[in-house]
Amino acid sequence: MHQKKRRIVILSEGFFGDLEAKTASGLIMYKPEDVVAVIDSTKAGKSVLDVLGFGGDIPIVRDLLDSLKYGPTTLLIGIAPRGGKLPLEWREVIKQALESGLDVISGLHDMLNEDSEFSMLALLKGAKIFDLRESKKYNEVATGDPSLIKAKVVLTVGTDCKTGKMITSIEIARQAKKHGWNSHFVATGQSGMMIAGEGVPIDSVVGDFMSGAIEEFLIEKSHSYDLLSVEGQGTIIHPGYSGVSLALIHGCLPDAMILCHFPGREKIKNYQIKIPPLPEVVKLHEEIAQPIKPSRVVGISLNTQELTEEEAKKQIEKTEEETNLPTVDPVRFGCKRLIGALEFLKR
Amino acid sequence: MHQKKRRIVILSEGFFGDLEAKTASGLIMYKPEDVVAVIDSTKAGKSVLDVLGFGGDIPIVRDLLDSLKYGPTTLLIGIAPRGGKLPLEWREVIKQALESGLDVISGLHDMLNEDSEFSMLALLKGAKIFDLRESKKYNEVATGDPSLIKAKVVLTVGTDCKTGKMITSIEIARQAKKHGWNSHFVATGQSGMMIAGEGVPIDSVVGDFMSGAIEEFLIEKSHSYDLLSVEGQGTIIHPGYSGVSLALIHGCLPDAMILCHFPGREKIKNYQIKIPPLPEVVKLHEEIAQPIKPSRVVGISLNTQELTEEEAKKQIEKTEEETNLPTVDPVRFGCKRLIGALEFLKR
Numbered sequence: 001m002h003q004k005k006r007r008i009v010i011l012s013e014g015f016f017g018d019l020e021a022k023t024a025s026g027l028i029m030y031k032p033e034d035v036v037a038v039i040d041s042t043k044a045g046k047s048v049l050d051v052l053g054f055g056g057d058i059p060i061v062r063d064l065l066d067s068l069k070y071g072p073t074t075l076l077i078g079i080a081p082r083g084g085k086l087p088l089e090w091r092e093v094i095k096q097a098l099e100s101g102l103d104v105i106s107g108l109h110d111m112l113n114e115d116s117e118f119s120m121l122a123l124l125k126g127a128k129i130f131d132l133r134e135s136k137k138y139n140e141v142a143t144g145d146p147s148l149i150k151a152k153v154v155l156t157v158g159t160d161c162k163t164g165k166m167i168t169s170i171e172i173a174r175q176a177k178k179h180g181w182n183s184h185f186v187a188t189g190q191s192g193m194m195i196a197g198e199g200v201p202i203d204s205v206v207g208d209f210m211s212g213a214i215e216e217f218l219i220e221k222s223h224s225y226d227l228l229s230v231e232g233q234g235t236i237i238h239p240g241y242s243g244v245s246l247a248l249i250h251g252c253l254p255d256a257m258i259l260c261h262f263p264g265r266e267k268i269k270n271y272q273i274k275i276p277p278l279p280e281v282v283k284l285h286e287e288i289a290q291p292i293k294p295s296r297v298v299g300i301s302l303n304t305q306e307l308t309e310e311e312a313k314k315q316i317e318k319t320e321e322e323t324n325l326p327t328v329d330p331v332r333f334g335c336k337r338l339i340g341a342l343e344f345l346k347r
Numbered sequence: 348m349h350q351k352k353r354r355i356v357i358l359s360e361g362f363f364g365d366l367e368a369k370t371a372s373g374l375i376m377y378k379p380e381d382v383v384a385v386i387d388s389t390k391a392g393k394s395v396l397d398v399l400g401f402g403g404d405i406p407i408v409r410d411l412l413d414s415l416k417y418g419p420t421t422l423l424i425g426i427a428p429r430g431g432k433l434p435l436e437w438r439e440v441i442k443q444a445l446e447s448g449l450d451v452i453s454g455l456h457d458m459l460n461e462d463s464e465f466s467m468l469a470l471l472k473g474a475k476i477f478d479l480r481e482s483k484k485y486n487e488v489a490t491g492d493p494s495l496i497k498a499k500v501v502l503t504v505g506t507d508c509k510t511g512k513m514i515t516s517i518e519i520a521r522q523a524k525k526h527g528w529n530s531h532f533v534a535t536g537q538s539g540m541m542i543a544g545e546g547v548p549i550d551s552v553v554g555d556f557m558s559g560a561i562e563e564f565l566i567e568k569s570h571s572y573d574l575l576s577v578e579g580q581g582t583i584i585h586p587g588y589s590g591v592s593l594a595l596i597h598g599c600l601p602d603a604m605i606l607c608h609f610p611g612r613e614k615i616k617n618y619q620i621k622i623p624p625l626p627e628v629v630k631l632h633e634e635i636a637q638p639i640k641p642s643r644v645v646g647i648s649l650n651t652q653e654l655t656e657e658e659a660k661k662q663i664e665k666t667e668e669e670t671n672l673p674t675v676d677p678v679r680f681g682c683k684r685l686i687g688a689l690e691f692l693k694r
Contacts, residue, residue, distance in 0.1 A: 085486065109486065109555065139432065139456065144586025144618050203554040207591040208456065210554050236593065237638040239491025243594025244554040250589045271491050273639055284634060291584040292620055
């Protein structure tokens with residue numbers, strides 16, 4: 001996927017800057033040099049900086065044709081819609097891209113490569129389609145044997161989807177390097193995989209092989225690193241995605257977990273399910289990990305993007321008191337304190 | 348799948364009578380009239396009764412050719428190997444069956460229909476291949492809204508795989524009818540689906556859609572029945588399958604759970620994971636159900652097949668004392684007491 005230098009235009013129509021477009025903002029945060037334009041007609045004319053507060057002068061354009069003047073080589077589907085299905089109105093954009101010879105990278109559950117119109121067009125135009133969620137190759141059941149993973153593993157878990165698990169895991173891997181770890185970020189979702197150029201699309205693997213898929217990846221990576229910082233998915237209290245979240249916990253066999261939370265969110269996004277108090281969520285994660293490999297939640301990561309700086313600091317303080325755990329917002333204030341909380345793993 | 352009257356020969360080579368061949372014994376227990384022969388060269392010449400203790404004079408034969416004299420219309424793959432993959436030595440048997448014009452029913456993860464040799468042979472011979480684990484059609488995320496399921500739901504859960512969840516769920520559905528319920532068994536595994544002729548192959552659905560798959564099925568069935576007895580899968584403390592087990596709990600939104608256990612089994616089968624004491628397993632299930640829909644474990648089902656009748660009765664008594672819950676072996680002594688424990692759902 002990363003053989004030639006990509007020049008990416010991100011399709012984020014109607015959603016750029018929203019939580020729903022986290023693939024777009026994640027990639028711009030970590031690989032701005034790869035992005036030449038963003039498509040969102042509702043914000044056309046602005047720059048990425050105007051909308052996100054970072055990302056510099058990358059232009060936001062009206063449509064795909066408008067983006068061509070920036071010389072893109074690749075269209076990235078930068079939205080993660082509920083259920084990962086392809087919205088009808090995007091078909092035309094994808095066809096335009098392929099017709100213009102652009103490669104297409106997609107993290108949707110719908111495999112673009114299995115769509116005969118797309119695959120035919122790609123063939124004709126010499127373009128490539130990369131389906132990040134392609135998961136047929138995973139067919140092993142987890143061994144559940146922690147001794148096979150030769151590195152320490154820290155997994156982010158959450159009170160909900162979209163609470164900052166990916167960014168927290170990336171920041172932990174980065175910061176840990178400065179504290180003597182040979183650390184590595186392990187992506188498990190399409191946004192993380194775009195940034196890392198590798199990973200396990202865990203939510204697309206069939207049930208029986210989910211834990212096995214991540215376990216196998218960690219075993220392999222553990223020969224090259226001493227700390228694997230694994231991106232969690234969803235939450236074990238999510239009505240739709242809890243199975244994926246638990247498979248990650250039992251497939252990763254983490255030495256420590258970091259709980260990610262979006263302060264102020266009282267219910268699971270798009271559901272009527274109440275999020276329990278953080279100490280209860282911490283306890284539930286530790287109890288469900290226990291029978292297979294005991295693991296503790298050793299820190300909290302808050303996404304305070306909707307709070308002022310002062311409010312954010314207060315919230316962090318309050319959360320520390322409530323949970324008795326080191327608490328950070330890794331984007332706003334860094335995540336040094338989490339690395340401190342992992343120090344015990346060096347012994 | 349049940350349009351014409353089937354005459355089934357079951358492939359169970361080397362495993363007939365073992366827990367590994369539970370598809371075979373399950374089908375013979377509940378639909379003996381559909382089975383004309385069992386293939387297991389290690390027990391050829393015996394009858395099914397000789398090996399299982401039930402199932403009458405259905406013959407066990409050496410190989411597929413040997414079974415043809417009983418006029419089968421269908422070969423059933425009656426073993427559920429670890430990971431659901433097709434053992435190499437079975438390829439020949441399947442080819443022989445298709446060449447003889449027999450349909451083939453498979454519950455393996457490997458889709459026989461996607462194997463070009465098999466599908467070509469089936470086409471040539473006018474035979475059909477039924478892959479029970481075909482799961483591409485499932486692509487909805489669960490709503491998590493219990494009000495959409497218009498029936499009461501009882502789900503079996505377990506301390507491990509192969510503890511009697513399927514049989515317990517079937518027996519609950521049967522017995523409940525005698526106590527005034529309009530009850531229905533809901534299959535979630537290949538053996539159960541063979542018996543029921545329908546169901547959701549939950550462990551083959553991709554992660555994000557597991558809960559949604561079972562929820563959708565229950566919503567539909569709940570318009571025709573007032574008690575749905577759902578077959579559980581694996582256990583939430585299984586290193587490989589826990590994600591599937593949790594997806595079932597959160598997708599079924601059960602009103603009550605029945606915990607199934609194999610007395611004497613101290614570790615997860617094929618793993619070094621210790622099974623905690625039953626009261627702890629009960630508590631863990633209730634705690635993980637709680638945030639989405641509170642549910643209690645209201646009874647215990649033991650598989651006492653390896654105990655004498657006296658030992659079994661003692662074990663049941665001991666388990667009742669330990670858990671303070673009504674305990675049965677539904678095969679040996681019936682499951683009336685479990686139906687009693689569901690009485691509160693009528694209020």
